[in-house]
Amino acid sequence: MNGLLDYKxxxxxxxxxxxxxVGSAYLKNPEDxxxxxxxxxxxxxxxxxxxxxxxxxxxxxLNLSGSREIRNGFTKLxxxxxxxxPYTILGQHMVKGGLEIILGGNVDKQFGKMVLLGxxxxxxxxxxxxxxxxxxxxRYDANSMIDQLRSHSVVAPNPRQREMLVNLxxxxxxxxSDNDIAELDLNPVILHDGTYDVVDIRIxx
Amino acid sequence: MSSSHEAKRKYADLDPIFNPKSVAILGATDxxxxxxxxxxxxxxxxxxxxxxxxxxxxxxxxxxxxxxxRSILDVKAKIDMAVISVPALAVPKVMDECxxxxxxxxxVVSGGFAEIGETKLQxxxxxxxxxxxxxxxxxxxxxxxxxxxxxxxxFLPTFxxxxxxxxxxxxxxxxGSVGSTTLDLISGAGFGLSRxxxxxxxxxxxxxxxxxxxxxxxxTQVIVFYMEGVKRGEEFVEVAKTATMLKxxxxxxxxxxxxxxxxxxxxxxxxxxSYEAYDAVFRQYGFVRAADxxxxxxxxxxxxxxxxxxxxxxxxxxxGGGHGVLATDAIYHNGLTLPQLTKKTERILRKAMPPTVTxxxxxxxxxxxxxxxxxxxxxxxxSDPGVDALMVITLFQTPGADxxxxxxxxxxxxxxxxxxxxxxxxxxxxxxxxxVMENSGIPVYSSTTAAARSLAALxxxxxxxxxx
Numbered sequence: 001m002n003g004l005l006d007y008k009x010x011x012x013x014x015x016x017x018x019x020x021x022v023g024s025a026y027l028k029n030p031e032d033x034x035x036x037x038x039x040x041x042x043x044x045x046x047x048x049x050x051x052x053x054x055x056x057x058x059x060x061x062l063n064l065s066g067s068r069e070i071r072n073g074f075t076k077l078x079x080x081x082x083x084x085x086p087y088t089i090l091g092q093h094m095v096k097g098g099l100e101i102i103l104g105g106n107v108d109k110q111f112g113k114m115v116l117l118g119x120x121x122x123x124x125x126x127x128x129x130x131x132x133x134x135x136x137x138x139r140y141d142a143n144s145m146i147d148q149l150r151s152h153s154v155v156a157p158n159p160r161q162r163e164m165l166v167n168l169x170x171x172x173x174x175x176x177s178d179n180d181i182a183e184l185d186l187n188p189v190i191l192h193d194g195t196y197d198v199v200d201i202r203i204x205x
Numbered sequence: 206m207s208s209s210h211e212a213k214r215k216y217a218d219l220d221p222i223f224n225p226k227s228v229a230i231l232g233a234t235d236x237x238x239x240x241x242x243x244x245x246x247x248x249x250x251x252x253x254x255x256x257x258x259x260x261x262x263x264x265x266x267x268x269x270x271x272x273x274x275r276s277i278l279d280v281k282a283k284i285d286m287a288v289i290s291v292p293a294l295a296v297p298k299v300m301d302e303c304x305x306x307x308x309x310x311x312x313v314v315s316g317g318f319a320e321i322g323e324t325k326l327q328x329x330x331x332x333x334x335x336x337x338x339x340x341x342x343x344x345x346x347x348x349x350x351x352x353x354x355x356x357x358x359x360f361l362p363t364f365x366x367x368x369x370x371x372x373x374x375x376x377x378x379x380x381g382s383v384g385s386t387t388l389d390l391i392s393g394a395g396f397g398l399s400r401x402x403x404x405x406x407x408x409x410x411x412x413x414x415x416x417x418x419x420x421x422x423x424x425t426q427v428i429v430f431y432m433e434g435v436k437r438g439e440e441f442v443e444v445a446k447t448a449t450m451l452k453x454x455x456x457x458x459x460x461x462x463x464x465x466x467x468x469x470x471x472x473x474x475x476x477x478x479s480y481e482a483y484d485a486v487f488r489q490y491g492f493v494r495a496a497d498x499x500x501x502x503x504x505x506x507x508x509x510x511x512x513x514x515x516x517x518x519x520x521x522x523x524x525g526g527g528h529g530v531l532a533t534d535a536i537y538h539n540g541l542t543l544p545q546l547t548k549k550t551e552r553i554l555r556k557a558m559p560p561t562v563t564x565x566x567x568x569x570x571x572x573x574x575x576x577x578x579x580x581x582x583x584x585x586x587x588s589d590p591g592v593d594a595l596m597v598i599t600l601f602q603t604p605g606a607d608x609x610x611x612x613x614x615x616x617x618x619x620x621x622x623x624x625x626x627x628x629x630x631x632x633x634x635x636x637x638x639x640x641v642m643e644n645s646g647i648p649v650y651s652s653t654t655a656a657a658r659s660l661a662a663l664x665x666x667x668x669x670x671x672x673x
Contacts, residue, residue, distance in 0.1 A: 104473025
């Protein structure tokens, strides 16, 4: 394992498989951030090789709007991030509300590449409501993964959302199968208004 | 090179090991208490009809009444299978002689190999097995039992373990202790055994070979598997895809609570441990997952005796109200439902049942129900198109229930149209009826929970077969 794939490269890789993530940009200074926000609320994240769990390390600032708030947030975040060594600041448009799920990939030493779907966010380990399948998965497998979740009626409340999730799972399975990746986390993926946004990506080579 | 050769090697032919015409026992001895003595004694006790050749380097010419040999190479006749029970260090030499004698398969009962860190000694056995293309089961195992062939390499004294009757369930156990205790229980579990195999260190013949062999074995209708792990994950999956479409494979994997290996870098890796991976593979490829050894026996019983059904509407007939309520709970807890009877069925039942019986699910036919009432209820309900399977709760403590009731249920079961399970519990009077029903192919459970779990297993498997 050689470490974390750069966010932009990860983003580009996902785009090749039709997986859409929330609009984002690397930001050099507070002025960049204000311009990127375009008057709408944004999230600022500090990316470092050292701190893998950004939320736990306090390297995420949510829902910043207006130039003053953004400028203050940017300054605070860079101060915190400098403790972890080299860092870059990523700005993302804020996705409000919705249900947080996780999609991921892991290489099992016995069976090989496996994909995961679960109830997501920062409490994944606490809820442990997830399903795993060996890659590459079929649509039958994707549907049975959804059915296996205790939260299946919340995660896929209607056929349209189920279809969207099945397609997303198929894309993640394909991406993971095709590429030389050791671990993959899309967490959280926010389900809202009949669509989804991948808010955080972590790909370990 | 060697790894690609490994991946492509052909699957072991286990016929000569399960059904040999002639057997050599290496390490056979007259001294009671020795493993080689117990194995020899077993072959004599079970009445093995083929030729038996005791081999012992120190023999003076006869062991337990059979002509004995100092080496397998001294035997002039053809030998299909050799059971090896000599000290670990002596195994490579005698096994090589087996190869020279064109033995078709060996079971190495002896311990003292990889399980205690002696991997190099074990590797020697693997090399010999490959050199002569002679499949090896073990080392460090109980070996095989095939009741049809009266072939039994187990070194367990016959008076200590009940022999199962002949049937369609084959039982595979990596562990010898789980194997022997479960085997003892199978004899009273209401189904018959086809083949038993305990494969120990799996140095050559492993779970992939065994699953492949049993999936194509005409004497095996149901496979029951206790495993601690697989050695060749990808090939296991390949073989499983076919095996589970041919017959049900009930499986239990030990080690569900093992601690995760090292710190994970991602949420996914921290959730997706080794046990979770096994569980996922079992789900994905149609295995019937058992939670414990009770499940293994319960599930084997329903698969061995009942037709598959994909619908989940379970009709309950009971001669005790309380157990009917428990059954309803158990049914819904296991993802099954009670059926809505058709108007026609309700009319037939209303006519056939006394006024004290309320026509609804679960159908409580009363503590005074006799065989005629059971039969009427079974006929009407099993013909209802909205019913997929039946659970018949038969409490023999009630005044009306007797051997005629058991006969009625057996009579229905003989038609094998829709799956039926019976729930019955109690003392000696009840037990005698349970035995009669089970001998006639009716699976009887001592709780509504076990009955509902088993039905859910049957239906889940049938659905997998149907949708794949």
